[in-house]
Amino acid sequence: MSILSRKAYIVLLLGDISILYVSVWFALSVRSFSLPSLENAIVHLVSFSLLFGVWFIVYFISGLYGRYTVLFRKQLPHIIFTAQAVNIGIAALFFFLIPIFLITPKTVLVLYLFISTVLLYFWRVHMYPHLLVRREIGAVLIGTGLELTELAEEVNKDPLYPLEFRAIIHPELSSSEEVKQTIQLLIESGEVTTIVADMSNHSLDDLLSFIYDITFVKHQAEFIDVRRLYQEIFERVPLSLIDYRWLLQYMSLDQKLVYSASKRSADIVASVIFGILSLALYPFIILAIKLEGTGSIFYVAQRVGLGGELFSFPKFRSMTGVDTDEEVLETKHTVTRVGALLRRTRLDELPQLWSVFKGDMSFIGPRPEFPALVDVYKKEIPYYNLRNLVKPGLSGWAQITHDNHAHHKADVDSTVEKLSYDLFYIKERSLWLDFYIAALTLKTILTKRGS
Structure with a gap:
């Protein structure tokens, strides 16, 4: 599974594009204190459209399409304003130094910076996170350690992730039968449909046949290795969760x-x-x-x-x-x-x-x-x-x-x-x-x- 679906990124991108175009129209309206004429709107929209590709590169470099962790969301206002300021500087160079545009929108640029920044802020910070809140996938996390605690906190705090850990089981603190019984009850109740387990933890060896039955035979639950999930979210490979078997499987260099x-x-x-x-x-x-x-x-x-x-x-x-x-x-x-x-x-x-x-x-x-x-x-x-x-x-x-x-x-x-x-x-x-x-x-x- 992908912890943040491709659909989420498409929605984010479409929202950003819509705001860029709507902001041009609003800036023209505020500039003239009336609705812009169709001809004036088309000229400005076409001219600004030529810049939007460059602007999205700036957004990309700024990190606006990077991983969407809780910490990153706290930094969003500063990142948005900085990216917008850079983009307006690029627009000023294009409009006033390169004579291919039919307009030189001084006041409109200032209005556009303010309007688009405000709209992007509300879209990114207050609308987009709630738009995708579904928490469709209930999961149980099996394992121990600081990295697993970090993973559970990140996933459960951020509503953008469709996954939610509804139970955390420490296999060292319970017998195999107790762990099996807990997982069985969670699966049968429908509260959990996914098992996320630390396969580097040898305390799980006695549970492998049980997890196999739950995943493929009895309930068709989804299984995810915690190392893969951790890497997808934090974009690093924690040394405490890997061993020689994992390294031989994933780090052996193919020719490429x-x-x-x-x-x-x-x-x-x-x-x-x-x-x-x-x-x-x-x-x-x-x-x-x-x-x-x-x-x-x-x-x-x-x-x-x-x-x-x-x-x-x-x-x-x-x-x-x-x-x-x-x-x-x-x-x-x-x-x-x-x-x-x-x-x-x-x-x-x-x-x-x-x-x-x-x-x-x-x-x-x-x-x-x-x-x-x-x-x-x-x-x-x-x-x-x-x-x-x-x-x-x-x-x-x-x-x-x-x-x-x-x-x-x-x-x-x-x-x-x-x-x-x-x-x-x-x-x-x-x-x-x-x-x-x-x-x-x-x-x-x-x-x-x-x-």
Whole structure:
């Protein structure tokens, strides 16, 4: 099952499109204090329609079509206003600088920004969540642990999810017969039609034949592995819920020849284009670094890449300190003033375009790590080497979704969570996911959320 159906996204998209068009009509009406003429309305609607495609790209990059968790809904007002402000700026450039439009709607643009923002806010925050409230699927959750508690709270708090956990069973606290009896009663009463179970929990081994009968023979209940549901909602693979059997089944790399060839071709073409364009910035960056007097312009350190192999990792220097061998674990790093600007804008990473061109890195993939830190994490974190199954990248899923990054120091707890995002990327990697990460990276750069 999909926890948030495709129909829900279609309804969301159609609502957004309707609001964009209705807002144009309202803005024209308020501007003239009367209903607009048919000719005037058509001219404006056609002109604005040419922009809507660009605007939806902005909505997409802003995260308005990302996963719809409770936390994200709390951020919606700010995200909507920011996206609308960017879109009005784009519209102003189109209308006033590109002479293909028959209108220059100054006042209408201001009115449109206000009206569309208000309507989008009420649609997204107050109407859409209630429109899809059905709670059609009652479920029982079998298992224990922090991740399952997190999953149950997220699903039951957000009415957008059609699933609702109406019972949570901890198999360690009850006998197999008690668990079977509880599930049987829930299924027969019609209160529950779906079983969600933690298949990594060996306490469930005695229940497998019973769950099989409930699912396929007696009642045709739906069964969902909790790991799949957790990944679909939180877009990461929690280490506490996986084992060697799961890894062998889902993480063994198939060839993906079309994907690999397409990605490598895109890396080569993009690295050449961006590499040539970036040369114009080099004199200014070099001058700024030298004027600050922070030492060498570049630094080249070793990083762990595909298959655990070491490769040279070039960057513009943005910090003080030692970045080689075990000394990286002891050195105190300080970001310079110029370095802070370079890091916020990601300009310090321009030399890595050469690494992408050579094939040591890709544009998208897990961020490469220091060899000394890798040695620490391999001992402390299970399955850590799996992140080296693919090429490291300039940007990655963990980098744009995980905020608690460990910078130039060993931080096992933070890296465990970061690895859960890396494993999700490796399992789900595709050209579409790479494009999505690239779009979110662009948003990060434009909003100056540096690494």
